[in-house]
Amino acid sequence: MAYRNIAGTVDGANVITAGGAEVDPISRIEGHLGVKLVAPAGVVTEANIHGNLWRGFENFLLGRSANDAITFTQRICGVCPVPHGQTSTYAVDAAFGYNDNHITFVTAGTKGVPAKAVHIRNLVLSAEFLMSHITHFYHLVALDYVQGPAMPPWTPWFDNSYYHALLLNPGGTTLLPAYDDGFSANIWEAAVTQYVKALRIRRLTFEAGALFAGRMPMTSCFVGGGVTNDSTEDLSDRCDKYEEIMTEVGEFILKEHVPLVLALGALYPNYDNFANASLLNTAYPALWTMGNFSDTATPTDGVNTNWGAGCGNFLAWGAFPIPQTISDLSTLPFGVKDALGIGGGVFKGGKAGAILFQAPDKAGVAATFTQAGGANSVPVNLKESIAYSRYTISEFDTANIDATTKLGYPGAVQRTKPDRSNGYSYIKAPRWDGDPCEVGPFARMVVNGYITVDETDGIVDTFPTAAALYGKGAGLDPAMVSADLAVACLRDGIATLTVGATVVGDPTGVDGGTVTLDVGTLSNAQIVAAYTDPAAEITGAVAAWVLGIVGGLSVMDRLRGRALEAALLIQQMIGLYNKTTGQFSGGWIADLRDNVAVDAPTFTTTPPATNQTGRWGGTEAPRGALMHFISTNAQNKITAYQCVVPTTWNASPHDAAGNRGPIEEAMIGVPYEDVTQDFGAAGGLEALRVAHTFDPCIACAVH
Numbered sequence: 001m002a003y004r005n006i007a008g009t010v011d012g013a014n015v016i017t018a019g020g021a022e023v024d025p026i027s028r029i030e031g032h033l034g035v036k037l038v039a040p041a042g043v044v045t046e047a048n049i050h051g052n053l054w055r056g057f058e059n060f061l062l063g064r065s066a067n068d069a070i071t072f073t074q075r076i077c078g079v080c081p082v083p084h085g086q087t088s089t090y091a092v093d094a095a096f097g098y099n100d101n102h103i104t105f106v107t108a109g110t111k112g113v114p115a116k117a118v119h120i121r122n123l124v125l126s127a128e129f130l131m132s133h134i135t136h137f138y139h140l141v142a143l144d145y146v147q148g149p150a151m152p153p154w155t156p157w158f159d160n161s162y163y164h165a166l167l168l169n170p171g172g173t174t175l176l177p178a179y180d181d182g183f184s185a186n187i188w189e190a191a192v193t194q195y196v197k198a199l200r201i202r203r204l205t206f207e208a209g210a211l212f213a214g215r216m217p218m219t220s221c222f223v224g225g226g227v228t229n230d231s232t233e234d235l236s237d238r239c240d241k242y243e244e245i246m247t248e249v250g251e252f253i254l255k256e257h258v259p260l261v262l263a264l265g266a267l268y269p270n271y272d273n274f275a276n277a278s279l280l281n282t283a284y285p286a287l288w289t290m291g292n293f294s295d296t297a298t299p300t301d302g303v304n305t306n307w308g309a310g311c312g313n314f315l316a317w318g319a320f321p322i323p324q325t326i327s328d329l330s331t332l333p334f335g336v337k338d339a340l341g342i343g344g345g346v347f348k349g350g351k352a353g354a355i356l357f358q359a360p361d362k363a364g365v366a367a368t369f370t371q372a373g374g375a376n377s378v379p380v381n382l383k384e385s386i387a388y389s390r391y392t393i394s395e396f397d398t399a400n401i402d403a404t405t406k407l408g409y410p411g412a413v414q415r416t417k418p419d420r421s422n423g424y425s426y427i428k429a430p431r432w433d434g435d436p437c438e439v440g441p442f443a444r445m446v447v448n449g450y451i452t453v454d455e456t457d458g459i460v461d462t463f464p465t466a467a468a469l470y471g472k473g474a475g476l477d478p479a480m481v482s483a484d485l486a487v488a489c490l491r492d493g494i495a496t497l498t499v500g501a502t503v504v505g506d507p508t509g510v511d512g513g514t515v516t517l518d519v520g521t522l523s524n525a526q527i528v529a530a531y532t533d534p535a536a537e538i539t540g541a542v543a544a545w546v547l548g549i550v551g552g553l554s555v556m557d558r559l560r561g562r563a564l565e566a567a568l569l570i571q572q573m574i575g576l577y578n579k580t581t582g583q584f585s586g587g588w589i590a591d592l593r594d595n596v597a598v599d600a601p602t603f604t605t606t607p608p609a610t611n612q613t614g615r616w617g618g619t620e621a622p623r624g625a626l627m628h629f630i631s632t633n634a635q636n637k638i639t640a641y642q643c644v645v646p647t648t649w650n651a652s653p654h655d656a657a658g659n660r661g662p663i664e665e666a667m668i669g670v671p672y673e674d675v676t677q678d679f680g681a682a683g684g685l686e687a688l689r690v691a692h693t694f695d696p697c698i699a700c701a702v703h
Contacts, residue, residue, distance in 0.1 A: 003465060004191075006639070008068045009299060013386060013388075013654060013656070014046055014311060014654065014658050014660070015424065015654050016036045016037075016046060016048045016424075018037060019107040020036040020037055020039075020046070020048075021036070021037040021038070021039050021672055022034065022035070022036050022037070023035050023037065023684030023687050023688065026443055026684075026687075026688055026691050026692075026696075027688075028077070028139075028140045028141070028143065028692065028694050029140065029691070029692070029694070029695070029697070029698065030050045030077065030079045030697040030698060030699050030700070031051065031147055031697060031698025031699040031700075031701070031702070032051070032053065032213075032697075032698055032699045033049065033051055033052075033651065034050050034052070035047055035048065035049040035050070035664075035667065035687055035691070035693065036050070036424075037050045037667065037672055037684075037687060039247065042671055042672060043669060043670070043672070044667050044668055044669060044670050044671075044672050044686075044687065045668065046668070047423050047660065047663075047664040047665075047667040047668065047687070048388075048425075048653065048654070048664065049425065049651050049653065049661060049663050049664050049691075050424050050425035050426075050427070050653070051425050051426050051427040051647075051651060051698040051701050051702045052426060052698070053426060053702055054390065054391075054416075054418045054426045054702055055076075055699075055702055055703055056416070056703075057073065057075075057076055057334070057643070057703045058416050058641045058642055058643060058703065059415065059416055060072075061073075061422045061638050061641040062638055062639065062640070062641065063637055063638065064637065064638050065636060065637060065638075066092045066095050066224060066630065066632050066636045066637070066638060067090045067223055067224050068638075069091070069092060069458050069628070069630065069638060069641060070085050070088045070089050070092060070222050070223065070224070071083065071085075072089075073088045073628065073643065074088075074218050074219065075218070075236050076643070076645075076699065076700055076703045077697055077699045077700045078217070078699070079132065079135075079187070079217075079697060079699075080128065080132060080217075080621050080622060080623065080697060080700065081217045081218050082124060082125055082127075082128035082209070082213070082219055083125065083128065083221045083619065083620070083621030083626050084621075084626070084628075084643075084645075085089050085122075085218075085219050086121060086222060086619055087617050087618065087619050087621075087626045087627065087628045088222075088617065088628050088630075089104075089121070089223065089224060089617065090102070090103055090104055090617025090618065090619060090628070091615060091616055091617035091628040091629065091630045092224035092630065093113070093224050093225065093617065094225075094615035094616060094617055094630070095224070095608075095609070095612040095615045095630050095631075095632045096224050096608030096636075097110070097111075097606075097608060097612075098111060098112060098113060098224070098225055099111060099112070099617075100130070100370055100616050101369075101370045101378070101615060101616050101617070101618075102317070102369055102370050102378075102616070102617065103317075103319075103321050103340070103617070103618065103619055104118070105118070105320065105321045105339070106118050106321070106323050107340040107604060108350050110606055112223060112387075112552060112604075113603070113604050114226060114290045114600060114601045114602055114603070114604065115323040115596055115600065116227075116231070116592070116596050116600045116602050117226035117227045117229075117601075117602050117603065118321055118323045119323055119588060119592040120212045120221060120229055120592075120602070121222070121227060122320045122321070122341065122588055123208075123209070123212055123220065123242065123304065123588060123589065123592070124209045124212050124216075124219060124571065125319065125320070125619075126204070126320065126341075126569055126572070126573050126588075127208045127209030127216070127246075127573075128205070128209060128216075128217065128622065129203045129420070129565075129566075130205045130246075130249060130253070130545075130566055130569065130570065131202045131205040131217075132208060132565070132622030132623070132695075133211075133441070133563070133566045133622060134198050134201055134202050134205070134252075134253075134257065134561050135198075135202050136562065136622075136695045137198075137257065137261060137559070137562065137563065138194065138195045138198035138200075139195070139198065139202075140561065140692060140695065141689075141693065141695075142191065142195060143683075144688065144689045144692055145163065145164070145167060145267070145268060146163070146188065146191045146192070146195075147160070147163045147168050147169045147175060147188075148166045148168060148169065148192070148195075148430055149175050149176055149192065150172060150173050150174055150175055151167055151171065151175055154539025157169075157324055158685055160172075160378070162208060162685055163495065164267040166186065166187050166188065166267065166492050166494070167187065167188055167191065167442045168188065168257070169188065170186065170188060170189075170628065174188075176192065176196075177189035177192055177193055178244050182307075182486050182524070183483070183484055183487045183488070183524045183528075184487065184488040184490070185489045185491060185530060186441065186488055186491055186492050187485075187489055187492045187494070190260075190366065190484055190485045190487060190488035192230070193484060194199055194257070194260060194485075195316055197252065197256070197412070198252075198257075199254050201248070201249055204245050204246075204248060204249055205245075205246075206450075207245055207248060207297070207381050208241075208245040208246055208249070208348075211238045211241055211242050211532070212227075212229065212235075212238065212242070213466050214228075223553060223603070224605045224608065225603050225606075225608065226601070226602050226604055227502060227602050227603065228253045228602075228603075229602045230439055230602070231599065231600065231601045231602040232598075232599055233598075233601065234598045234599075235592065235596075236593055236598075239589050239590075239592055239593035240415070240593070242417035242568070242574075243574050243584075243589050243590075245549065246570065246573055246574045246589070247574060247583075249570065250570040250571070250573075250574060250584055252407045253566045253567055253570050254325065254469070254480065254561075254567055254570070254577060255480055255481060255482045255485075256484075256485060257563055257566065258470075258563045258564065258566070258567050259470070259476075259480070259481045259482070259485060259546075260485060261454075261547075261559055261560055261562075261563035262470075262546045262549065262560065262563070263489075263494075263542045263545070263546060264556065264559065265545065265549065265556040265560070266494075266542050266545035266546075268556065269305065269679065270410065271307050271308065271554060271555040271556050271689070272306075272551025272552070272554050272555075272556040272557070273306055273309075273443060273550075273551075273553055273554040273556070273557055276689050280344070282300060284411065295642075298399070302549055303427040303518070304551070306553065306554050306669075307554060307555050307670050307686065307689075307690065308553075308554055308555035308558065308666045308667075308689075308690040308693055309553035309554055309666060310418075310438050310553060310662050310663075310665050310668075311435075311436050311437070311660070311662045311665040311666075312348075312453065312553060312560075313346075313347065313348045313432070313434055313435050313436060313437040313438060313662075314346070314347040314348075314437060314438050314439070314442075314443035314446045314447050314453075315345075315346050315347075315437035315438070315439050315443060315649070316342070316343070316344045316345060316439065316443055316444045316447045316448075316624070316625050317344045317369065317617070317618035317619055317620060317625045317626070317627060318342060318343050318345070318618075318620065319340060319342045319344075319619045319620035319694035320340055320341025320342055320572070321339065321340055321341075321342060322339045322340065323340060323591065323596075324551065325668040328473075329695060338636075339683070341569075341572050341588075342444055342449045342565075342568075342569075342620060343447065343449065344447065344618075344620075344625075345447045345448075346376070346432060346437070346447070347443075347446050347447050347453075348432075348433075348435060348437070349567065369556075369618065371618065376412075378616065378618070378627075379409060379411060381432050381433045382409065382410065382430065382431075382432060382627075382644070383407040383408060383409055383410075383430070383431050383434075384407065384408060384409075384410050384413075384428045384430050384431070384644065385405065385406050385407050385428065385429040385430075385431060385652075385655035385656060386401070386406045386408075386422070386423070386428055386429070387405070387406040387429070387616075387654070387655050387656035388422075388423035388424055388425065388429070388653040388654045388655070389422065389423045389425055389426065389427060389428045389429060389653055390418055390419055390420050390421075390422050390423050390424075390425065391417060391418055391419055391423075391426075391428065392403060392415070392417050392418075392419035392422055393406075393408075393423065394414070394415035394416070394417035395415075396414040396415045397412075397413050397414055397415060397631065400412040400413050400414065401406040401413065403655070405448045405655075405656045405657075406655075406656055407431070407655075407656070410430075410627075410629050410642040410644055411614035411615075411616055411629040411642070413464060413616060413629075413642050414631075414639070414640045414642070415640075416642070423653060424653060425651075425652075425653040426548070426701075427648055427651050427652055427653060427698075427701045427702060428644075428648055428652065428703040429648075429652035429653055429654070429655045430648055430652060430663060431655060432645050432660070434657070435658075435659065436622075436649070436652060436659050436660065436661050436665070437590045437649060437662070438649070438662040438694075439623070439624025439625040439646050439649045439650060440497045440558075440561075440562070440623055440624035440646060440650065440694060440695070441561045441562040441564075441565040441622070441624075442465075442557065442558045442561030442562065443561075443624060443625075444561075444565060445561045445564060445565060445621065446561075449642065450564065450568070451551050451557070451560075451561055451564070452550075452551035453551055453552060455558075457663055464495075467547055469567070469577075470546060470547075471547055472537050472538075473538035474498075474537060474539065475498060475538045475539040475540075475543045476537065476538035476539075476546060476547070477537070477538070477548075477579065478497075478531050478536045478537070478538055479579055479582070480579060483528055483531055483532075485680060486531055486538055487524055487527050487528065489540075489542055490504065490505045490519045490527060490536075491519060493505070493519075494540065494542045495538055495539070495540040495541065495542050496538075496539045496540035497527070497530055497531060497536060497537070497538060497539065497568075498536070498537045498538075498539045499530050499533045499535055499536045501536075503539070504519060504520070504522065504527060504530050505518075505519040505540065511582035511606035512611075515586075548700045554693070555689060555690060555693050558693040558694070559693055562695075570584075572587055572588060573587050573588055573589060574587045574588075574589050574590075575587035575589075575590060602652060608610055608636065610632065610633070610634050610635070610636050611632065611633055611634045612630075612631060612632050613628065613631045613640075614631055614640075615629070615630050615631065615632075616628060616630065616631065617630075620643070620696070621646050623645075623650075623694075623695050623696075623697055623700075624646030624647075624648060624650065625644075625646060625649065626643075626644070626645055626646055627643070628642070628643040628644075628645045629641065629643075629644075643703050645697075645700040645703065646697070646700065647694075647696045647697045647698060647700050647701035648700075648701045649661075650662045650663050650694045650696060651694070651696050651698070651701055657678075662694070663690070663691055663694055663696065666690050666693075666694075667687050667690050667691075670686040670687060671686050672684065672686065672689055
């Protein structure tokens with residue numbers, strides 16, 4: 001990351017026209033992203049985020065066979081090719097007549113594809129989701145909050161004042177953790193240990209996906225009408241291996257990844273939502289003091305600032321159609337939405353908002369994305385603006401893009417024409433009914449009702465949240481938190497361990513008949529013995545924080561949303577986790593193995609339709625809502641193709657009405673110090689941290 005200060009002004013549309021404070025590049029993302037900021041008095045009041053370099057995938061698909069798009073669009077991104085392949089497959093399915101746009105379900109009449117194909121598509125995509133979520137937290141965003149080992153590529157670091165004291169490299173010279181009796185000595189070591197372990201876990205997700213995809217990350221199995229897998233093959237062995245691999249992945253997600261993410265808000269309270277302020281100040285005193293900002297920008301120590309809240313509008317197309325072989329949807333985890341493993345819909349209005357509608361089930365409902373001319377349909381509501389994008393209206397699209405608002409429906413646009421002299425970004429600006437919408441894991445959790453954003457009701461619905469999945473008595477269940485992380489928290493004094501009348505980790509001695517033991521006098525073996533006692537509960541500050549978390553809009557809420565989705569998804573893939581038995585049971589993999597015939601087809605033989613205009617497929621990528629539009633001629637050659645990808649939504653520039661994109665909006669109100677050096681003082685650090693929570697992929701956004 002580098003940043004500099006340049007003279008700047010803001011025009012009538014709130015767009016920086018002559019410089020400003022600039023953070024460029026924003027590192028640890030996919031592609032090249034920068035942002036220009038206006039920050040009087042050390043607080044950001046305007047942001048212009050820009051993606052560089054147009055690539056032109058949509059144009060060089062023209063004239064190719066429809067199925068070619070599935071292969072080509074996977075090359076848009078090296079991090080998330082599987083979602084592009086699957087979304088393109090849904091679009092090709094639509095062009096061939098196997099769905100009525102959106103998502104392809106199990107065969108019914110002339111629509112749909114075989115159940116085996118639906119399962120394979122889901123299992124491959126879900127493996128990609130887990131890879132992306134784990135990679136994002138540990139290898140892209142964690143280093144914003146955890147000072148790394150004292151060697152490249154972790155160095156140079158930010159100034160020490162921008163890390164929590166417990167997450168500083170001990171002594172500033174530690175290379176890698178040196179384990180004390182096989183355990184991390186502190187929470188810094190535990191976090192770095194998880195970082196290293198996550199490298200293996202992300203590789204395992206690829207191995208699992210490749211069992212059905214042929215290879216990962218660029219898959220070989222997707223094709224319009226089904227998948228390319230041999231329909232005569234008995235998939236039992238592959239299912240067993242997938243389940244075995246994903247069991248290890250699931251244990252890591254539930255017992256290491258999610259607990260660490262949940263605890264992070266307690267260590268960085270300034271990044272959490274306002275609703276957690278009272279919880280913070282009573283249960284966990286602030287241990288982190290802000291950097292050297294001016295008095296007007298410095299928040300009161302320990303008060304949550306709501307940094308990174310964003311636009312308050314959320315959108316998801318939904319993903320993972322549930323095969324008909326699962327006869328009772330109530331047996332699936334978490335109250336599955338509308339026959340989709342992850343439901344879709346739109347939530348608008350921020351803190352006062354409500355879910356406007358959810359995506360259709362297989363039979364369709366009154367308010368759907370696909371209803372022709374319907375109030376909530378994609379063609380009626382979805383438009384893309386190029387008012388501040390480096391594009392112009394092509395000669396093919398004078399009737400398809402409004403010359404004044406620069407808005408056009410992507411399904412009607414025939415050519416993408418770059419124009420470097422226009423705007424400030426090679427990213428377009430999608431809008432739903434005129435408004436920017438955040439997409440991604442947090443958006444999906446909000447749209448599905450698993451996380452609230454009104455900052456009053458907390459995390460709700462049937463999802464096994466912090467309290468349901470991790471709670472035990474008055475504390476946390478040791479069976480759901482890895483021993484290494486728990487021991488580290490005890491050693492650092494941010495947790496205690498209660499076993500009956502004994503509290504391990506409290507140095508205050510005997511109080512009211514409760515026996516308290518100073519953790520400093522105990523060996524790790526003694527701590528683990530207490531930890532594994534059936535009556536044990538993890539208590540103390542972090543436990544109180546985790547069990548008290550409520551919903552809201554902030555940097556930490558966005559990070560929590562991604563981790564919670566990983567916990568939700570793994571239990572759809574291989575079944576609900578039983579804390580008593582320590583096993584996963586059921587899920588999509590069991591259904592494919594036990595309920596789909598060995599010789600069941602993987603491809604539909606119904607002749608495809610031809611000469612289709614404005615067809616589209618929509619599903620979810622790890623980073624958010626993804627849609628591909630396709631038109632074909634009588635020979636099934638592509639005559640128009642457009643992609644609206646997650647980071648096109650999140651990193652969009654202003655539109656003609658002056659609406660900022662979601663990342664731009666999320667940067668408003670964060671600190672920015674007037675500095676010139678590349679590392680050390682805050683400068684663009686807070687803008688960097690905000691951007692990272694969206695996991696932007698500029699390679700996708702400038703496709």
